[in-house]
Amino acid sequence: MTDLAYVNGQFLPAENAVISINDRGLQFGDSVYEVVKAYGDKPVLMDEHILRLERSAHALNISLNGIIEEIDRIVPEGLQRTGFSQTIIYIQLTRGTQPRNLIFDKTIKPNLIATFRPYGLDLASMRSNGIKVSLYPDIRWAHCDLKTTNLLGNVLMKNKANDEGCFEAILFTEDGRVSEACSSSVFVVKNGVLLTTPSSENILPGVNRKYVIDIVAPQLGIPVREEHTFKDDLFTADEVFLTSTTFLVMPVIEVAGQQIANGKPGPITMSLVEQFEKNIHN
Amino acid sequence: MTDLAYVNGQFLPAENAVISINDRGLQFGDSVYEVVKAYGDKPVLMDEHILRLERSAHALNISLNGIIEEIDRIVPEGLQRTGFSQTIIYIQLTRGTQPRNLIFDKTIKPNLIATFRPYGLDLASMRSNGIKVSLYPDIRWAHCDLKTTNLLGNVLMKNKANDEGCFEAILFTEDGRVSEACSSSVFVVKNGVLLTTPSSENILPGVNRKYVIDIVAPQLGIPVREEHTFKDDLFTADEVFLTSTTFLVMPVIEVAGQQIANGKPGPITMSLVEQFEKNIHN
Numbered sequence: 340m341t342d343l344a345y346v347n348g349q350f351l352p353a354e355n356a357v358i359s360i361n362d363r364g365l366q367f368g369d370s371v372y373e374v375v376k377a378y379g380d381k382p383v384l385m386d387e388h389i390l391r392l393e394r395s396a397h398a399l400n401i402s403l404n405g406i407i408e409e410i411d412r413i414v415p416e417g418l419q420r421t422g423f424s425q426t427i428i429y430i431q432l433t434r435g436t437q438p439r440n441l442i443f444d445k446t447i448k449p450n451l452i453a454t455f456r457p458y459g460l461d462l463a464s465m466r467s468n469g470i471k472v473s474l475y476p477d478i479r480w481a482h483c484d485l486k487t488t489n490l491l492g493n494v495l496m497k498n499k500a501n502d503e504g505c506f507e508a509i510l511f512t513e514d515g516r517v518s519e520a521c522s523s524s525v526f527v528v529k530n531g532v533l534l535t536t537p538s539s540e541n542i543l544p545g546v547n548r549k550y551v552i553d554i555v556a557p558q559l560g561i562p563v564r565e566e567h568t569f570k571d572d573l574f575t576a577d578e579v580f581l582t583s584t585t586f587l588v589m590p591v592i593e594v595a596g597q598q599i600a601n602g603k604p605g606p607i608t609m610s611l612v613e614q615f616e617k618n619i620h621n
Numbered sequence: 622m623t624d625l626a627y628v629n630g631q632f633l634p635a636e637n638a639v640i641s642i643n644d645r646g647l648q649f650g651d652s653v654y655e656v657v658k659a660y661g662d663k664p665v666l667m668d669e670h671i672l673r674l675e676r677s678a679h680a681l682n683i684s685l686n687g688i689i690e691e692i693d694r695i696v697p698e699g700l701q702r703t704g705f706s707q708t709i710i711y712i713q714l715t716r717g718t719q720p721r722n723l724i725f726d727k728t729i730k731p732n733l734i735a736t737f738r739p740y741g742l743d744l745a746s747m748r749s750n751g752i753k754v755s756l757y758p759d760i761r762w763a764h765c766d767l768k769t770t771n772l773l774g775n776v777l778m779k780n781k782a783n784d785e786g787c788f789e790a791i792l793f794t795e796d797g798r799v800s801e802a803c804s805s806s807v808f809v810v811k812n813g814v815l816l817t818t819p820s821s822e823n824i825l826p827g828v829n830r831k832y833v834i835d836i837v838a839p840q841l842g843i844p845v846r847e848e849h850t851f852k853d854d855l856f857t858a859d860e861v862f863l864t865s866t867t868f869l870v871m872p873v874i875e876v877a878g879q880q881i882a883n884g885k886p887g888p889i890t891m892s893l894v895e896q897f898e899k900n901i902h903n
Contacts, residue, residue: 342720344642353720357639358647360626360734365640366713367772368650399777429721431648438624438635438738439711441772441779441804452642456720478763480774489773490649490723492762495681497723522723 343421345413345453350420353454362450363443364433368489371395374584376458377426380418383584383619387546392432395485401434402449409451417455425458427585431488462586466612469592469604470507472581473500474570477510477518477541484540497521507581509573509594512541517568523583524548525568527576528607533563534572547582547615555588555615561607578605587619588612625703627695627735632702635736644732645725646715650771653677654713656866658740662700664710665866665901669828674714677767683716684731691733699737707740709867713770744868748894751874751886752789754863755782756852759792759800759823766822779803789863791855791876794823798849805865806830807850809858810889815845816854829864829897837870837897843889860887869901870894 344356364370373388382388389407396403410430418426435447479492500508500521507520517525517536524545527534533556538544556563573579579591579599588611590604626638646652655670664670671689678685692712700708717729761774782790782803789802799807799818806827809816815838820826838845855861861873861881870893872886 346642353643354641356642358642359636360628360638360640360713360736361635362647363776365644365647365652365715366654366770367776368770369773369776370647372648399773431642433647439736441776442783443776443780454642454721476763480762480771481758481760482774487773488648488650489762489771491651491681491769491771492764494645494649494651494723494725498725501724 343417343455345417345451347450350417353456356452358433358450358452359436361436361438362433363435363437364431364450364488366439367441368487369399369443370431370433370488371399371401371486372429372431372488373486375414375428375430376584377418377428378619379424380415382414382418382428384546384550385414387549391486391544391546392430395487396432398485399434399487401432402447406432406449406451410453413453417453421455423455423457427456427458429454429456460586465506465586466590466604466609469590471505471593472520472591473503473505473508474573474595475499475508475510477512479510482540483518483542484538484544486543493521511570515569517570517573518542519545520581523581523586523589526551526580526582527568527572528578528580528605529572529576531561531607533561533607534566534568535563536567537565545582547584547587551582551588551611551615554618555611558614558618559610561611573599576600578608580605580608580611587615625699625737627699627733629732632699635738638734640715640732640734641718643718643720644715645717645719646713646732646770648721649723650769651681651725652713652715652770653681653683653768654711654770655768657696657710657712658866659700659708659710660901661706662697664696664700666828666832667696669831673768673826673828674712677769678714680767681716681769683714684729688714688731688733692735695735699735703737705737705739709738709740711736711738742868747788747868748872748886748891751872753787753875754802754873755785755787755790756855756877757781757790757792759794761792764822765800765824766820766826768825775803793852797851797853799851799855800824801827802863805863805868805871808833808862808864809850809854810860810862810887811854811858813843813889815843815889816848816850817845818849819847827864829866829869833864833870833893833897836900837893840896840900841892843893855881858882860890862887862890862893869897
């Protein structure tokens, strides 16, 4: 089975799926998106992803008329049509199609695009080895709290990290504060406490970040504080880990070429990995 | 004649022109562009636009293999096919098509898109009346010197300005310095001298900005200094004007609801308008 796509009412093979060159997502990054993982026919934390999509669209005045109902309909259908054991669902909602103009028509109709692809990461091996990450200045714009496709900063930094043999890059703002990673949230473990960057316009309100804070850590009795950490806190941390939709919880063993603690996935991180997995498979 | 498009080797009506949903321009804003105005079959400052496109693509490692030759071929052909008296040529070069992944394949082939549309502004009336502009914090990313399609910040601010009855918005950085406008460069006239923001990563190296600095102002004996101006300098300016491909030089008569000087297009601005027009029609 090849990748499946959905565009404005029609399922078709992803390689045949197209959109107008006058789509505003293409011309301006004027669009929002979500990535959802599914096990069999069960998307993980779907309600939370939908809520965030609504929030992003509202903030940008992208019309949602009938869109959520459409997503609710096509996600189960797409999963059924593909039948992958684990699926990455990509949902992109653009403001719509209009001859190029920064000013958008108030009556423009959004374009809904989705793809269904088999999950590709070797999670077991990544988790048991831990990952290496780079550390870069955060060059992105002032509204990283919105999940938009203005992702060129993320693209550049993730590729640079990749070229350096790293899986991700942790980003820091001008004053040295950790913001987040290119496509994941950052947690620092210090004296048995999880520290993570408070929500603000600088970071995405991560669905899995929130699930760790609200559900997984409390289940294990691990205290969490949403407070700023600085670059140097990474190097003196007991453990560092990332959260994201594609890997849930991922231990970091090296930052910018420097080993974290003993250079192995930490015990608190691994207990969170295990508990998170337990929750979503129940 | 309807809008004409060109996509990867083929001319077709813009309304039928499509691109893969896996295009990285659509998914990440991973693309660069130029807008060129043509009078009849003569594009204005084409070499300068091509140079900037090359610069943007190089900075992002977007392959240019054969692309410039392709643009050199299709621009005259597109202008001939449409035959508009004045044309806006839009050229977009995306990194290419690939199943969604922040990491791009090093061998990916770029997609070249272009549109040819009739010019739509009533320039004579805009120039004789002058325009009103809004004044907003610059919320964009750290590489506005690259002409990429990560334009959502520009979109949001231009629409907000439009909703307030303004044609453009001038942007200022955190320390109150004027950077540029959403889709144009800013000049302040003070005691007979043109002041404009120095080139940096915060502003686009405007083709028409440079043409005013290097050619038009010297022709008229008007001194230019590339130095920072601050928000308040706008309100005490003798004149304020913008430069861009779509309107060359445009007098500003009001900023954030406050009248500039006597609220009429200034004499230095209008002499630049006239000289610029003279140059490109000779």
